[in-house]
Amino acid sequence: MSSLTNKRIILGVSGSISAYKSPDIVRRLQDLGAEVRVILTAGGAKFITELSLQAISKNKVHNNLWDKDAELSMGHIELAKWADLILIAPASANTIANIANGKACDLLTSVILASTAKLMIAPAMNQQMYQANALQTNLDILISRQVSIIQPESGVQACGDTGLGRLPESSDIANQVAKQFETTQLSGKNVLVTVGATIEPIDPVRYISNHSSGKMGMALVDRCIEMGAKVTCIYANISIPLNDKALNIQTLSADQMHESVMSHINQQQIFIAVAAVSDYRVKNLSNQKIKKSSDNLILELIPNKDILADVCKLNKKPLCIGFAAETQNILENAQIKLKNKASDVIILNDVSSDEIGFNSDKNQVIFISQNQQQNIAKNSKIKIADNILKIFIKEFL
Ligand SMILES: Cc1cc2nc3c(=O)[nH]c(=O)nc-3n(C[C@H](O)[C@H](O)[C@H](O)COP(=O)(O)O)c2cc1C
Numbered sequence: 133m134s135s136l137t138n139k140r141i142i143l144g145v146s147g148s149i150s151a152y153k154s155p156d157i158v159r160r161l162q163d164l165g166a167e168v169r170v171i172l173t174a175g176g177a178k179f180i181t182e183l184s185l186q187a188i189s190k191n192k193v194h195n196n197l198w199d200k201d202a203e204l205s206m207g208h209i210e211l212a213k214w215a216d217l218i219l220i221a222p223a224s225a226n227t228i229a230n231i232a233n234g235k236a237c238d239l240l241t242s243v244i245l246a247s248t249a250k251l252m253i254a255p256a257m258n259q260q261m262y263q264a265n266a267l268q269t270n271l272d273i274l275i276s277r278q279v280s281i282i283q284p285e286s287g288v289q290a291c292g293d294t295g296l297g298r299l300p301e302s303s304d305i306a307n308q309v310a311k312q313f314e315t316t317q318l319s320g321k322n323v324l325v326t327v328g329a330t331i332e333p334i335d336p337v338r339y340i341s342n343h344s345s346g347k348m349g350m351a352l353v354d355r356c357i358e359m360g361a362k363v364t365c366i367y368a369n370i371s372i373p374l375n376d377k378a379l380n381i382q383t384l385s386a387d388q389m390h391e392s393v394m395s396h397i398n399q400q401q402i403f404i405a406v407a408a409v410s411d412y413r414v415k416n417l418s419n420q421k422i423k424k425s426s427d428n429l430i431l432e433l434i435p436n437k438d439i440l441a442d443v444c445k446l447n448k449k450p451l452c453i454g455f456a457a458e459t460q461n462i463l464e465n466a467q468i469k470l471k472n473k474a475s476d477v478i479i480l481n482d483v484s485s486d487e488i489g490f491n492s493d494k495n496q497v498i499f500i501s502q503n504q505q506q507n508i509a510k511n512s513k514i515k516i517a518d519n520i521l522k523i524f525i526k527e528f529l
């Protein structure tokens with residue numbers, strides 16, 4: 133089934149009598165997982181109220197290019213950048229003419245000019261208006277600019293005429309929008325990714341951690357989202373930006389990360405354990421800063437729970453991908469991990485080289501499952517993430 137999970141849609145509502153159907157279009161887009169913001173033209177506002185659209189979209193309705201508060205931070209440019217797709221439904225003959233002529237005469241047309249997002253329009257008007265040469269020429273111009281036209285339906289119209297020009301059913305419109313994003317191979321899947329490096333406190337100012345930057349984990353979060361998954365990102369100690377389309381949960385220690393993973397794992401179909409989790413923690417955590425002295429200081433470390441192994445032991449276990457950072461006997465150790473933890477996949481990361489692995493923007497890994505072992509050549513972490521997911525999807529989904 134098509135999905136709009138993680139997709140941000142601007143719905144432009146212009147001055148057609150069928151604008152009364154626009155709250156239902158918002159609903160159908162939301163049903164498919166989209167976040168919807170509405171731009172209402174002056175014409176559109178004659179047929180449907182801002183309040184109805186605001187209540188249904190759960191977002192402020194934008195209707196004024198000259199909004200002083202919004203323009204303090206260039207509101208129309210922000211909106212243009214926010215959208216993955218702009219849908220105008222219904223699209224009036226007047227708005228179609230304005231877009232075809234590159235006008236920026238109101239908020240909707242200005243946002244369209246300022247956006248690189250895909251544009252779809254659903255013309256809706258009297259059958260004679262729809263047949264008019266001027267309207268058809270404007271549609272041809274838009275088609276030549278890769279604008280998708282949602283074809284109107286034929287039937288009895290509000291004015292009493294019969295013919296082509298009716299707005300299609302809201303669910304048909306929403307499905308046609310979703311089709312634009314259909315390459316998404318993880319649509320409808322919930323994916324939990326752990327990212328970063330856990331921190332094990334010694335005292336209030338000192339801790340034990342590791343060199344993981346979180347870049348490989350975030351690359352996987354980003355790619356899963358682009359592939360249509362609903363992602364939960366449980367992270368610790370990262371200084372790179374989070375993806376605001378994921379549900380982001382901050383943790384600190386291995387224990388906290390374990391607890392957070394376990395409380396979110398039931399809803400997941402896929403678990404990707406990328407975080408570098410500390411194997412040990414300090415047994416006797418000091419509440420006060422440990423004072424310097426000339427004596428040796430001995431810290432007793434006790435093992436942490438193994439998050440990947442515990443997830444793999446669950447009765448209703450998701451498909452699991454674990455990362456193994458190794459510096460010696462790398463293949464042998466990764467095979468042992470695959471078996472002992474009962475993970476579906478282990479991604480072997482040789483972190484002995486400075487050029488790849490921890491903190492670097494590049495990586496080079498080996499994909500290991502029971503059925504295969506594939507080298508994934510050195511590349512940017514986003515490409516590595518893409519390759520890992522493609523191999524995984526081919527074998528398991
Ligand atoms: C009662 C009424 C119904 C209208 N219905 C339509 C319509 O279905 N489609 C259309 O293109 N224009 C229709 N119009 C004309 C537009 O509302 C008008 O061109 C308006 O300026 C469009 O503004 P906008 O493109 O900024 O939204 C209608 C006008 C009236 C008074």
